[in-house]
Amino acid sequence: MSDFAVVVGAGSFRSEATGTVRFPHRWTTEGVTVESDFTGAHLLHLAAAGCVLNDVYREAAALSVPIDGVRVTAAGGFDTDSWASTGITYTVELDSPAPPPDREALLTRVDEVAEIPRAIRAGAPVARR
Template sequence: MADGFGVVVGAGTLRSESGDSIRFPHRWTPEGVSVEADFTGAHLLHLAAAGCVLNDLYREAEGMGIGLDGVRVSATGGFDTGSWASTGISYAVTLDSAAPRADLDRLIEHVDAVAEIPKAIRAGARVTRSADR
């Protein structure tokens, strides 16, 4: 990912086998998810969006009766390095499924509308620091 802030999450047949990926347990897949990301604030923001989309794809597919063998979501974006304001996040979805393409397209569109983290980022959020402890 050319801008330096790219992340990739994968599960099922699309989980990364790279030795550089990190594995986490996952509610919908017995093998867990793989995460390829550097540990910076920029990467973590993009990881939150990609991870949410991956989770919601599994959750919503189950409700729609769509079987998913694998999911990969990559997310990337830039930042104005003067202010560190995000210049936006884009994500791409790859699915491994025997379901008809029209059903998968409908699933992706639905998840784009309901995924909580992308919705929160799109809406904007105030971040405040509470008292130090």
């Protein structure tokens, strides 16, 4: 199995699709939308996508980059014998009047600092108590 795609959106990229879940969001007045199935694989990808979306807003504020909307899509596969992730890829769509170099600097910074992608890249032990 592969893909397990999720989409999170805010601002001008909020989804109106049927079945979309909406959540309040500290950086947007209308909140965020989530398009995802509810499986473990999807939730792992949702954690990465949601973190990236949040950090776009946080880092944009720090860099004074105006943001009208953000959409993050994350997907990846799993080895169905071991259920080990084969990796996660994500894309960011950014609605901003900022010049392209400023938008690219923002997305580079987010990729460096986003906590969940960093934790996944580093690996972490998970144990039942």
